[in-house]
Amino acid sequence: MLICLGPLPTLVISSANVVREVLQLQDHALANQPALAIPRWLLYGCTDIAFAPHGAYWRGVFKIAMPHLLSPTRVRAYRSMREEVAELVRKVEQQSQEGGGVVWSSELLSGFAKDVNGRIVLGVRASGRAGWHAKVGTLLD
Structure with missing residues (x-):
């Protein structure tokens, strides 16, 4: 279903099979976020995990950061x-x-x-x- 939330067209997926298709097989098409000016200014040209474009750089930063952010000790600390x-x-x-x-x-x-x-x-x-x-x-x- 396609709805408009203000000026943005938004796709709503209500089928489990289609969700699986989108999240597992087509995730690369939805992985990039729009390039926003404020993150570019504040976050050194979008070089952080949250705003970096999907690609080799993002995967490298993700591999470095995730063991630190989601280790069992850190997850317990977030309780x-x-x-x-x-x-x-x-x-x-x-x-x-x-x-x-x-x-x-x-x-x-x-x-x-x-x-x-x-x-x-x-x-x-x-x-x-x-x-x-x-x-x-x-x-x-």
């Missing part, structure tokens, strides 16, 4: 961040049910940032202690 993301998803679901589909994303993302920073810096959730959430908010503001 607290996964818990924070799960809590954010739970709050979005709760707000959408209570508010008739309306979600105040700025408040949720602000609280998420505070909780993540509290976990990184002190190892505790910012919203888990009385008064701590407001103090972190003051510091971040």
Whole structure:
């Protein structure tokens, strides 16, 4: 199915066989992202993993970086961040049910940032202690 999301035509694939075809056999056709000006300026000409064009350079950087990013030790270290993301998803679901589909994303993302920073810096959730959430908010503001 082809739909337009604003000015961009978007292909929606709903068949498992077609998804397999696209992701396994035709992935090279969809691997490159458009060349954006801001990543080109900020990321040294798009030489990072996220914005590098698919090819020999990208494969080399991927082979170097992935063992460091997805090693068992590193994945275990991300556990607290996964818990924070799960809590954010739970709050979005709760707000959408209570508010008739309306979600105040700025408040949720602000609280998420505070909780993540509290976990990184002190190892505790910012919203888990009385008064701590407001103090972190003051510091971040």
